[in-house]
Amino acid sequence: MVKIFIDPGHGGTDTGATGNGLQEKALTLQIATRIRNMLMSEYNNVSILMSRTEDQTVPLSARTTAANNWGANFYLSVHINAGGGTGYEDYTYVGTGAPTTTYQNLIHEEVVKLAGLSDRGKKQADFHVLRESVMPALLTENGFIDHAADANKLKQAAVIENIAKGHVNGLARAFNLIKKTPSAPNPPTPSPGENEDKGTNSIVDYLKSIGKDSSFNSRKALANQYGIKNYTGTAKQNTDLLNKIKNGSKPGPNPTGDMKTTSVVDYLKSIKQDASFANRKKLAAQNGINNYTGTAAQNTQLLKKLRG
Ligand SMILES: [Zn+2]
Known part of the structure; x- marks a missing residue:
């Protein structure tokens, strides 16, 4: 890992x-969060810790101590x-050589490829985070906030995404990160590892124990995949989600509805979908049933299509 x-x-x-109109602290959090999320969702053998995940004051010494x-x-x-x-430019600590400079070369190359910012080169400096971290370290400077053209780029979500992607591609090359197999969509099956904590009652602790992202957004996505609607993170929802994940019940894009009923209305209700005439007409059109008027034959045909 x-x-x-x-x-x-x-x-x-x-x-x-x-x-x-921009603040550096907000942009760095956006970019860093995207880097984390991409690494977590696209690669297997990587684990991430962030110095902050929201708008918090964190002293430099606390950051390097946490990493160390x-x-x-x-x-x-x-x-x-x-x-x-x-x-764009990036920094390693003054006098540093390989492997740190090798990582710098790779990340620099990949960020420059995607960021759409001009290349100011690879540099070295005596910054706290580079000096006080005991592992190889790189500090990236992603455009100038007080330069109108750079700032306009940094206002675009697509540019933030590309800057993050460049970092991810560089990290993947530098550390031989292994791509997850693209069995789309990636089912969040628990990987029972040595660290898997089956005893915990906390969904956050459990996700951490299997090396998964335990952020609210990630849990919301999981809840959705496991059929827990309107996830807000209540204790009950967390317990439900934890049980579903632990039991290994397969999440699915198609919630299992009432497979016995012969009524399309009842079937739609059983999967908590709108069963109104208007919605059935729309579903019918999507499934190639034209001129839907709600006849028994059309409903039977629609039911068949919906169940696949
Ligand atoms: Zn700064």
Whole structure:
């Protein structure tokens, strides 16, 4: 397992650089969060710890201590530049050589490929996070917040996505990350590993124990796949979700409805779908049944199609 510590620069009372209506702390969190999510969803042998996951004040020393105590294999700090300039650059600690500079080369190449920012080169500096982290470390500066053209790019979700993707591609090359097999959609089957904590009553602890993302959004997505609607993270929903995951009940895109009924209305109700005439007409059209008027024959045909 490759342990990557991701550090979104600044946060909380420390906004970082500001300009053109943007705050560095928000951009770094967006980019870092996307990097984490992509790594978690696309690669098998990677585990992530972040210095912050929301708008929090975290001192620099707390960041490097967290990475050091965790035993990270790599420290990635994400920043946005300011002070007159344009483009992308990244830093390793002064005097550092391989393997850190090899990682820098790979990540630099991949970010420049996708970010749509000009290339300011690979650099070295005596920054706290580079100096005080005991593992190879890289700090990336993703465009200039006080440069109008860079700032306009940073306002676009697609650019943030590409910057994150560039980091991910570089990390994947640097650490030989193994792509998950694209058996779409990836079913969240629990991988019973040595760390799997079957005893816990906490969904968050359980997900952590099997190395899965336990964020609210991730749990919401899982809940949806396991047929738990309107997940808000209540204790009951968490318990339900935990039980479903532990029991290994297969989540499915098609909720199992009433397979015995011969009424399309009852069937739709059983899978909690709108059974109104208008919706049935729409479903009928989608399934190639034209001129739906709700006859018994059409309903039977529709029911067959819906059940697959
Ligand atoms: Zn910064």
